Amino acid sequence: MKRNQSAGLLSSGGFRLGVFTNDELDAIHQSTLEVLQNTGVAVYSAEAREVFARAGAKVEDNLVVKIPPYIIEEAIRSAPEKITLAGRTPDRDTVIEGRRVLFTNFGEGVMLADPDTGKLRSTTKADLIKTTRLVDYLDSIDIFEKAMGCQDRPEKSVGLHNFEAMLLNTTKHCFGGPENGRQAERIIKMAELIAGGPRNMPARCQVSFITCPVSPLQLVEECCEIIMTSAKHEVTVNVLSMAMSGGSSPVNLAGTLVTHNAEVLSGIALAQLVRKGTPVVYGSSTTALNLKTATATVGSPELAMIGAAVAAMARYYLLPSWVAGG
Numbered sequence: 001m002k003r004n005q006s007a008g009l010l011s012s013g014g015f016r017l018g019v020f021t022n023d024e025l026d027a028i029h030q031s032t033l034e035v036l037q038n039t040g041v042a043v044y045s046a047e048a049r050e051v052f053a054r055a056g057a058k059v060e061d062n063l064v065v066k067i068p069p070y071i072i073e074e075a076i077r078s079a080p081e082k083i084t085l086a087g088r089t090p091d092r093d094t095v096i097e098g099r100r101v102l103f104t105n106f107g108e109g110v111m112l113a114d115p116d117t118g119k120l121r122s123t124t125k126a127d128l129i130k131t132t133r134l135v136d137y138l139d140s141i142d143i144f145e146k147a148m149g150c151q152d153r154p155e156k157s158v159g160l161h162n163f164e165a166m167l168l169n170t171t172k173h174c175f176g177g178p179e180n181g182r183q184a185e186r187i188i189k190m191a192e193l194i195a196g197g198p199r200n201m202p203a204r205c206q207v208s209f210i211t212c213p214v215s216p217l218q219l220v221e222e223c224c225e226i227i228m229t230s231a232k233h234e235v236t237v238n239v240l241s242m243a244m245s246g247g248s249s250p251v252n253l254a255g256t257l258v259t260h261n262a263e264v265l266s267g268i269a270l271a272q273l274v275r276k277g278t279p280v281v282y283g284s285s286t287t288a289l290n291l292k293t294a295t296a297t298v299g300s301p302e303l304a305m306i307g308a309a310v311a312a313m314a315r316y317y318l319l320p321s322w323v324a325g326g
Contacts, residue, residue: 002094004102004142019253019309025316028254032261033069040066041217041266045224051273065266072265075272081318083236083279085143085173086204088194092171094142096281096320102142104175105135106325109148125150125165132169145210146176163187167194167206175238177210181225184209188233201233208236210283213263215241215248219270227267231274238322239267240283244296245306247289253302257309260286268319282314285324298324 020028040058043049043065053059058066082097096102112123131147150161159179166174167190178184187207195204211226213219219227230237241263243249249259264282271278288302289295297303307323314321 002092002142004094004100019305019312022316024254025312028257028261028313029316031258032265033072035217035258035262036067036072036266037069038066039217040064041213041219041262043219043224043266044221045219045228048219048224048228048270051228051270055273067266067269071273072269075265075269076317076319078272078276079268079280079317079319080277081320083281083320085208085236086195086206087173088171088206092173094173099315103140104143104145105131105141105147107145107147107175108177110151112148122151123148124152125161128162128165129169132166136170136172141172143173143175144170146174159183160186160190163190163207167191173206173208175208175210177212178226180222181229184226184229184235185233188229188235191235202235205233205235208238208281210238210240211267212240212242212285213267215243215263216259217262217266219263219266223267224270227270228274231271231278234275234278236279236281237267237271238281238283239264239271240281240322241286243286245286245288245302246291247294249286253305253309256286256288256306257313260284260306260310261313280319281322282310282317282319283322284310286310287324 042063049059049065052065055071056068085094087093109123111120112127114121128148128150135141135144146162150158153161162176178187191205191207192198192201194206195201209226209230211223213223227237241260243256243260245251245256249256268280271280286306288297290297310323311321
């Protein structure tokens with residue numbers, strides 16, 4: 001089992017970026033609870049709306065679910081602080097907890113500069129296989145995120161091809177986004193085969209899922225399905241907001257963080273309501289909108305500031321975090 005060194009501990013004198021004070025984090029949390037209770041989130045899955053309603057949330061005719069603070073607070077308390085991400089074998093397991101810092105590759109590429117011709121083209125399954133093997137070799141990368149998509153495969157089954165390419169070519173734990181709940185079920189069946197059968201699940205499950213709310217404040221049907229399927233099978237799910245400051249969220253950092261926080265916490269609450277103790281990751285690919293070009297400023301100082309704030313918010317909740325880099 002791999003346990004990385006801790007970073008940012010006050011006793012070690014390590015690097016630390018304090019974006020907000022504890023009082024400011026508390027203010028953001030309280031503002032988030034107000035948004036979830038008074039504004040609510042649009043939930044496009046009838047099953048998910050029923051789950052929230054049974055717990056005491058108010059479901060309105062326009063599909064908006066208003067979630068009282070006690071549901072959110074209980075969900076935060078019941079989500080585990082430490083998660084063991086299983087590799088192909090126990091020596092490839094990785095623990096995420098506290099201030100331990102792990103690294104993964106960037107993901108979801110759709111175009112590739114061909115290494116032989118230099119021309120830009122769509123990504124293929126063969127590209128994903130090669131990239132998976134490369135990352136598997138690199139000791140500095142702890143877990144594997146789907147680096148690119150198999151765009152040479154049928155659209156309805158591309159998610160299955162993605163996970164097949166990943167699971168057959170790495171010994172590391174794999175993160176990726178299925179298209180919906182039905183596809184997530186099939187990917188879990190793949191993971192069962194890798195683990196040696198259902199009896200070894202979920203302890204030896206080599207996959208975790210990533211799913212994204214839609215900003216502002218929407219849990220679309222596919223997102224709900226993936227969260228609920230993960231919870232039913234005790235599979236780790238990374239609820240990852242992609243709010244865009246100045247576009248789909250307020251232009252200021254604190255306002256964006258409230259929107260981001262509300263989206264992630266509503267997804268975490270859904271997971272915990274389906275099965276208390278479901279392992280969840282507090283995820284972020286939130287950044288700022290370039291108001292001149294209408295593009296996401298990935299790799300900008302604003303992304304780094306938001307990432308540091310998100311990590312601080314996750315630590316405030318004692319949850320593992322996943323923060324995008326540039």
